Amino acid sequence: MTTSKQKPITYHLTPKTYSGFTLIELMISISILTLISTATVFSLRSTRQTEELATAARLLASDVRNIQARALAANNVKICDIAGGKRVCEAENPSAAACVGACAPEPAARYGITFDKDSGSYALFIDLNQSDWRLSSENEIVLRRNLNPLGGDKVTITELMTDTGYLTEASMAVSRQNGIMRIEACGESGLPACSPVEPKILNITLQHQQSGKTAVVEINAQSGRVSVE
Numbered sequence: 001m002t003t004s005k006q007k008p009i010t011y012h013l014t015p016k017t018y019s020g021f022t023l024i025e026l027m028i029s030i031s032i033l034t035l036i037s038t039a040t041v042f043s044l045r046s047t048r049q050t051e052e053l054a055t056a057a058r059l060l061a062s063d064v065r066n067i068q069a070r071a072l073a074a075n076n077v078k079i080c081d082i083a084g085g086k087r088v089c090e091a092e093n094p095s096a097a098a099c100v101g102a103c104a105p106e107p108a109a110r111y112g113i114t115f116d117k118d119s120g121s122y123a124l125f126i127d128l129n130q131s132d133w134r135l136s137s138e139n140e141i142v143l144r145r146n147l148n149p150l151g152g153d154k155v156t157i158t159e160l161m162t163d164t165g166y167l168t169e170a171s172m173a174v175s176r177q178n179g180i181m182r183i184e185a186c187g188e189s190g191l192p193a194c195s196p197v198e199p200k201i202l203n204i205t206l207q208h209q210q211s212g213k214t215a216v217v218e219i220n221a222q223s224g225r226v227s228v229e
Helices: 023-073
Strands: 077-082 085-088 100-106 110-116 121-127 141-146 155-162 165-167 169-175 181-183 201-208 214-220 226-228
Touching (some): 023 110, 023 141, 023 155, 023 169, 023 214, 023 226, 110 155, 155 169, 169 201
Antiparallel strands (some): 077 085, 110 169, 121 141, 155 165, 155 201, 201 214, 214 226
């Protein structure tokens, strides 16, 4: 019996190739992702800063309008007697003067706001002095409004400009019931002399200290209009 030799079976294996990133391609991809992430962060930061500035401007304009509305409504204000005068009985009043007796509602001559250059806040006040149209002391303060309610000094008042010149401090007030508005009232008994005339327009420039962007709130005493630019 003869046996035949079997031929060995040969397997031909085709080598597989695996596609992937080279080191250069990986570095390029990482660089692109970094650029995209950086651009996104800057965009979000810029958007936040723009909104912080816009919010501060809207807040200021709203307070001016509220002062006008409160004056026209002629609502009484809680006031108490103190040694040598009177004091507003408001929760936000910073005065340390003690009331003599109880706080009682009284008519206020006028309502106003005073602004300081390079400040991150302003003061809303009730004019207890019948002749000055200004904030005379902290006894008249109703509220000190912070332009940065979340903290810091990101938004500040960088310029106070009227139609007669630049100021470092400015006051506007609205008379009870008749709604007459005056900016830096002058030229009458008990008021400073005008130089040369009483302002009719007050532009308050707000600036975001990080972005450098500005917004302007304009108050027009003649028309009573308040606008944000």
